[in-house]
Amino acid sequence: MIVVANPQPSLTNVIEIALSSVIILQGMDMRPEVLNFISVAPLPFESAEPAEIARAEILLDAISAPVSDEEAERLVQCFGEDECFGLAWSLVHLVETAPTFEVAEPPQEGDHPWMTVLYQRVMNARARL
Numbered sequence: 001m002i003v004v005a006n007p008q009p010s011l012t013n014v015i016e017i018a019l020s021s022v023i024i025l026q027g028m029d030m031r032p033e034v035l036n037f038i039s040v041a042p043l044p045f046e047s048a049e050p051a052e053i054a055r056a057e058i059l060l061d062a063i064s065a066p067v068s069d070e071e072a073e074r075l076v077q078c079f080g081e082d083e084c085f086g087l088a089w090s091l092v093h094l095v096e097t098a099p100t101f102e103v104a105e106p107p108q109e110g111d112h113p114w115m116t117v118l119y120q121r122v123m124n125a126r127a128r129l
Helices: 012-018 033-038 050-062 069-078 084-095 113-127
Strands: none
Touching: 033 050, 033 069, 050 084, 069 084, 069 113, 084 113
């Protein structure tokens, strides 16, 4: 008898995996849902297991906007190497809800490519003023 594993995890399994990997860090002025997302950062590659991508999506979706400047400063460190099926853009939009946080200086050699995206969006917004 051959048993074939189901390659697509159920939503219940994905939620269980996400919740089992959540670590709440104490002693910081950030909401638990932000800390939970940071604890599994960076965003996975698009080639990652579906459950890993789903876990990142669930944890990112749990963060309500607006984020504080401190949260935004930590969240910009959570980008992965690709768009992760649009999750990176969701993270960009979430970071942009911070009241005064912005990438105001041009990214330096070796900075993460998403810093260039955030910087360019700030420059575009200032050009429209």
